[in-house]
Amino acid sequence: MRGFRFPVAASGGIVLAILIILLTPAAQMAKSDVGSADIWPMVLASNGEYFLYGGIFFAIFTWGLAKWFPNRKLSRKPSHSGEQIWREVAFSLSSNVLSIATGLWLVLSNEALQANMYRDIHGPGGLIYVVATTFALFLAHDTCFYWSHRALHHPKLFPLFHRVHHDSVEPTPFTTFSFHPVESVIQDLNSLLALVILLVIPWHPASLVAFSLGVTLFNLLGHMGFEIYPRTWHRWPILGWKTTCYHHYMHHQRSGGNYGLYFRFWDRLCGTEFKDYEARQEALFTRRFVQSEQTATSVE
Template identity: 40%
Template structure:
């Protein structure tokens, strides 16, 4: 059993690392075409981002691998594969519940990481990326990576979700993590400045966090930033 669990953890670590390199690589390449020269002179920083991200991949991959083994072999989780097990309307609802729960945890843990002590100990690693690049999405100190790694593995014990919807959640998490750090706005202006866009976090919103530090702490939604009056809007074009 323990050998199988270890192999599952190693396999998931490799998957997380490959997902990171694939997603960040695609958007770094897009950046070189859309904003040529934006990352000029940042090669040493990018290498550091990659190094920290590989450490984070292991920290994310190990609990994910253990939970994946438990789901497949011991029925530990509430992940389901039968599309008829819950009403169809529950599919998008489950995605929203996961994203909102993750966003809530991220907002408060992220804000906590900006306390002077914890910023010096851990979060300074992420903010050492000046400016952040598409490779910075997982560039975390191990302590900070651990706070992020427990969320989804915990939620699968609390909220039922179809395996395909879980894949969608992980895809959105990866997409937002990379695109929010790449230094330019991928989404069209009409969306970013629309009523809907006013509740979503994109690169324009998160860039201001990296510029000013004490604002814009959210991951997917601006709900907590608005409620707690930490939303300072979008970065200047």
């Protein structure tokens, strides 16, 4: 951590976010329930919430449960360097501020979204419809994420943008939103594209709340370096299509596969899931974990 400097790219992301916020047309903001004076508290709250959750996850899984359940700890390293943590914090700060800025587009489309919103949870379709709508949001987001993520691994794009995230070969909860500013905008656009669904179908606020919380939660789980899913999770009907923590950890180790975020659908369909993923997932629990992940860092 000695001599650490705030990354230039992260600083640029914060400056870009501030410019986007400041240049947002006042006339457009006036149409929504959120005024320009409300944006800065949102920035502070968003970053505070993320770093609080990240710190809690780091303490629980990296320092606590990893010692009590060593077979579930994914990294063989005893600890992470302070330099890595501070670099991740810097880029996460940039990404969170950019998320608020790009989220203004959601604010500007507030009227269109509200037109399809209903508040009676027993309304059309009842609770089953709310659950189905929430699943549709995650499926749409996973689709956008898979293809943009795979594109960012193109040899010409990876060193420019995505390498920032993959500099954390051994991820921590703070790796979750440690993105180059350009990738941060892409990730935010993925979320906004997923929300297009709400412009064409009725939706209950519970779906949007669950989706928003789930995006952060599942991302944190994928980067905490600890496996919470059962050993044979991939064998379970239906549930086995959900990615495990090791699924994304393996992506950080090898880079050229396992691109999905929540589900395995696209990886299985496109043949980009690592062939030995399931075997290695089970091997974690029997300590047959072969320490060869670090050697496969090629970009596909």
